Amino acid sequence: RTVYVNGEYLPENEAKVSVFDRAFLMADGVYEVTSVLGGKLIDFDGHLARLERSLNELDMQKPEAFDDLLEIHRELVRVNEITDGLVYLQVTRGGAADRDFAFPDPDEVKPTLVLFTQAKPGLADSPAAKKGMKVISIEDIRWGRRDIKTTQLLYPSMGKMMAKKAGCDDAWMIEDGKVTEGTSNNAYIVKGNKIITRELSTDILHGITRAAVLRFAREAQMEVEERSFTIDEAKEADEAFITSASTFVMPVVEIDGATLGEGVPGKVATRLREIYLDESLKAAI
Numbered sequence: 453r454t455v456y457v458n459g460e461y462l463p464e465n466e467a468k469v470s471v472f473d474r475a476f477l478m479a480d481g482v483y484e485v486t487s488v489l490g491g492k493l494i495d496f497d498g499h500l501a502r503l504e505r506s507l508n509e510l511d512m513q514k515p516e517a518f519d520d521l522l523e524i525h526r527e528l529v530r531v532n533e534i535t536d537g538l539v540y541l542q543v544t545r546g547g548a549a550d551r552d553f554a555f556p557d558p559d560e561v562k563p564t565l566v567l568f569t570q571a572k573p574g575l576a577d578s579p580a581a582k583k584g585m586k587v588i589s590i591e592d593i594r595w596g597r598r599d600i601k602t603t604q605l606l607y608p609s610m611g612k613m614m615a616k617k618a619g620c621d622d623a624w625m626i627e628d629g630k631v632t633e634g635t636s637n638n639a640y641i642v643k644g645n646k647i648i649t650r651e652l653s654t655d656i657l658h659g660i661t662r663a664a665v666l667r668f669a670r671e672a673q674m675e676v677e678e679r680s681f682t683i684d685e686a687k688e689a690d691e692a693f694i695t696s697a698s699t700f701v702m703p704v705v706e707i708d709g710a711t712l713g714e715g716v717p718g719k720v721a722t723r724l725r726e727i728y729l730d731e732s733l734k735a736a737i
């Protein structure tokens with residue numbers, strides 16, 4: 453596999469990043485994951501806009517190749533022959549000469565830019581979408597700027613492991629009794645025909661898939677309410693689902709052992725998945 457590091461396309465085993473890189477020492481990095489379907493990028497502009505916002509919020513410099521990012525994504529998809537899969541992009545504050553909590557002087561340190569691909573054949577027709585996911589709930593003990601897509605992913609990884617140990621697929625995180633989001637996705641419930649998902653704030657990541665799905669839902673005259681909900685309300689909902697760039701819309705059929713509806717993917721989630729895949733494939737670049 454060919455990866456991109458700071459201006460160079462290299463075989464993955466020749467790519468190198470400094471041990472002083474602040475993403476390695478301090479998780480001082482931000483990232484994006486863009487899906488590839490049929491060789492095309494899904495919602496690239498949305499991911500690029502969020503990357504720019506994450507960089508701004510952390511006073512991190514744009515990498516020199518920022519304006520070439522579309523080209524770099526396309527080149528990696530081409531050389532690695534990705535039909536279905538994803539492109540992972542990471543920008544870090546770079547590596548100063550010494551480890552220091554203070555940010556290094558931007559004149560002395562350049563940001564690190566890394567991109568690689570992961571092939572995921574059949575990404576859009578995953579069997580999980582037909583079966584539905586099981587989730588557990590865990591306390592949300594992450595930091596207070598979850599709207600910035602940083603590489604500090606240890607707690608979400610632990611949450612994923614807690615879910616696996618419980619025989620489930622993912623964990624929904626709870627703060628003050630209300631669901632924030634999944635370990636790597638936004639969370640939704642459906643009551644009647646109404647789609648309910650937490651409003652945007654610094655408490656959750658502003659999902660690119662979330663924005664697209666809510667837009668498509670509204671265009672299809674589906675009712676949307678952006679508000680937080682408790683885990684008890686979720687357990688009694690008619691349906692639930694998650695969204696993310698790599699899972700699109702994925703139905704949830706069980707929460708903390710409570711079965712939702714008939715225990716199979718719901719009508720609303722199934723329809724939204726179809727609409728999302730149709731529309732975003734049409735707009736893919």
Ligand code: PLP
Pocket residue numbers: 485633634635636637638656657658659660661662695696697698
């Ligand atoms: N919430 C969290 C915590 C995430 O890590 C992610 C994606 O990785 C999402 C939500 C979904 O965001 P997107 O739809 O942009 O992939």
